Amino acid sequence: MTRSDPATQQAGQRVVLVTGPSGAGRTTAIGALEDLGYEPIVNLPLSLIPRLFSGHIGHPVALGVDVRGRDFSASALIELIDTLTRDPNLTLELLYLDARPDVLERRYSETRRRHPLSPDEPPGSGIAQEIDILAPIKVRADVLIDSSEMSPHDLRAELGRFFDTGKIEKLAVSVHSFSYKRGVPRGLDLLFDCRFLVNPHWEPALRPLDGRDPAVAAYVASDPRYQEFHSKVMDLLLFLLPAFVAEGKAHLSIGFGCTGGQHRSVAMTQSVAKALAEAGWQVSKRHRELERKAPDGAGSKTGERA
Known part of the structure; x- marks a missing residue:
């Protein structure tokens, strides 16, 4: 050349x-x-x-x-x-x-x-x-x-x-929550199953809320396995993201799934997206099942920044 x-x-x-x-x-x-x-x-x-x-x-x-x-x-x-x-x-x-x-x-x-x-x-x-x-x-x-x-x-x-113009982000990261009952979203690059975590659905006061609510997030985080799971996921992502940049990848989609796509996967998506943004990555998030429930488009929207 x-x-x-x-x-x-x-x-x-x-x-x-x-x-x-x-x-x-x-x-x-x-x-x-x-x-x-x-x-x-x-x-x-x-x-x-x-x-x-x-x-x-x-x-x-x-x-x-x-x-x-x-x-x-x-x-x-x-x-x-x-x-x-x-x-x-x-x-x-x-x-x-x-x-x-x-x-x-x-x-x-x-x-x-x-x-x-x-x-x-x-x-x-x-x-x-x-x-x-x-x-x-x-x-x-x-x-x-x-x-x-x-x-x-x-x-x-x-x-x-x-x-390289040096004027764009090297890698755009999107983090998704979803329900396994409705199938895995297309196009995910990495997928994590949250169904082993304690389920807020069985708590009457938490059932109508979702994982963006502090009470739900705290309940999910109270599972003794949560902190280690979260830490290992973050360690893996922070190891992989620079490698994907070096490969020339422009976009990476990460999915967190649970039974209903309302509590555990949403809480993990919120937390991981926030941690990645704080680490300097360009991050957006999407909660598929919450979007389905919001007829007026309220709540989490496609491309919402972390």
Whole structure:
């Protein structure tokens, strides 16, 4: 991987133009840049791109361009690069994702996709055409990354080195409470079962309350096993979160479940979310079953900050 020496530190809106042969990692790169805070814009006709910047946008943009574009040609793309480079309000960087032809062919074989330039022929023919078409673009690259030996995680990490804006949180953490009777929420990365803790449901005075109430939280915390459980969960999370950041993960969902999703799981969610926020993490929380019970949307809401 190489990088030329453009004046990337000058003032102006940052624009990363992403291109390269199909199968080299362009889609992964666009996703990684989005996670880094760039607005992704993919496969817009080249003739329309300059209009994007006729008004004030401000935030960084990742433009995905490839040979499938309706008006794509190497000369048109070079003209676009020159146009954007001359704009004093923009800081343009050309990111070129590359890979060896044999690797590209293997990737097409593994996914059983057809190459856009040779849909009715073996992928090798289209790959050769595309590499030839893009040759004049490749030599203009500010950042050239060969993904032949890279996993998607490796590619994301490498892009982070070049394009991290330093203006967004590294990892957004969401903590959920739920009832096992209604099923486990989709998309959880980590799941903890709270049903072994003492259940406030059997206390008549606590039954109508939920785990956000101090009396319920204190009752759950009175279980002799609670403190050790809470401590071990926090130790695990504080060990794992930096590792997920290093991997390039942008969001982590943590779930706490109990029988009804009203008392024990809610109390744990409240406590863990608060502790993670105090440790410096960006945390939101959601209580699924309490949301179901609140017809007017009152109570815990999606994305509520810890």
